[in-house]
Amino acid sequence: QAKENGRNLSQFFTREMNDEATERRALETALHQALEREEFVLHYQPIVDVQTGNLSSCEVLLRWHQPEYGNVYPDKFIPLAEDTGLIIPIGEWVLQKACREAMIWAKKTDTPPGVSVNMSSRQFQRINVVELVQNTLEMTGLPAERLTLEITESLLIVDDETVIEQLHKVRELGVGLSIDDFGTGYSSLSYLRRFPITTIKIDRSFILDLTSDSEAAAVVSAILSMAQSLNLKVVAEGVEKETQMEQLRKGGCEYIQGYYFSPPVPIEAFRLMVLKEGPMQPDE
Ligand code: C2E
Ligand code: MG
Ligand code: MG
Ligand code: MG
Secondary structure (H helix, E strand, O other): OHHHHHHHHHHHHHHHOOOHHHHHHHHHHHHHHHOOOOOEEEEEEEEEEOOOOOEEEEEEEEEEEEOOOEEEOHHHHHHHHHHHOOHHHHHHHHHHHHHHHHHHHHOOOOOOOEEEEEOOHHHHHHOOHHHHHHHHHHHHOOOHHHEEEEEEHHHHHOOOHHHHHHHHHHHHOOOEEEEEEEOOOOOOOOHHHHOOOOEEEEOHHHHHOOOOOHHHHHHHHHHHHHHHHHOOEEEEOOOOOHHHHHHHHHOOOOEEOOOOOOOOEOHHHHHHHHHOOOOOOOOO
16 A cells, blocks of 8 residues: 555656656655644554563654655655755654653553654754754653664764764663664674664565575674674564564564564554553564
8 A cells, every 4th residue: 555655656746747856846845844734644663572572662654644645655755854954853853753652651551662763864964963852851751761763874984073972972861772774784893882872773675585595694693693792682674474583583683673563553553552461463
């Protein structure tokens, strides 16, 4: 269904508009109005503790319901938001909304899940993320330990003192720092020591080939043993099959995220998962 909408959107644009620049401008105009028109919503995807099967935390994923074009996916509009600077107000909105929501869970269960928020490199380059995070935690009352920021390897190769300092200060607040899509960037393992990283998220592409390709399996087990010796948590992304889950569990991977347990879901559905006691069941 998601992909359907994506296709409709590009069909709309190719039919109605003659070039890419026109498409971009139309999307940009729409994006400028999206926040005030309240067209954004957050979806939540469970991150599950493999040993117990319990819901441990979740990743917040931004969705844009554009009335005219239907659902526009982040891969389409995040790059545009980054280029236009709109990622700053949008990123603020996402963080505040997610932290406010996570506070609600603490009133409903003794074991409220943590929350992971994707951060764009542009945010660290353009604003003081430490201030944003600190203000948001104060405003919402969320304990820092329940928040994790997901950053990409591309941020770590930017040799910028102010960025590095922000990462250290965010970590000093008690907030977790996760490397997203690990293994796809310009990996230099040295930055795992240089930066105050708490978690590695193994990219979906390695999980996809895990059970069929011995090289993907070797990469995953190397990441797992390295993470163990560096005392980092590991989340496997894009786990869709039981065989993948089993292989990861046996290899010592602690956390699983993917369609096997659940796709990202709207808030009402996620609140039900938060309330439910005991291990999560696979999504049918
Ligand atoms: P990401 O952070 O790596 O998020 C994981 C993506 O994988 C999500 O795509 C999720 O829906 C998808 N996914 C999860 N499990 C599975 C699975 O089992 N199989 C498959 N095939 N896919 C799975 P989504 O929601 O389309 O987001 C795409 C990217 O957009 C994200 O990648 C992230 O980089 C970016 N993004 C999303 N929300 C935000 C946001 O609030 N701020 C920023 N800066 N970027 C965001
Ligand atoms: Mg992410
Ligand atoms: Mg990822
Ligand atoms: Mg990604």
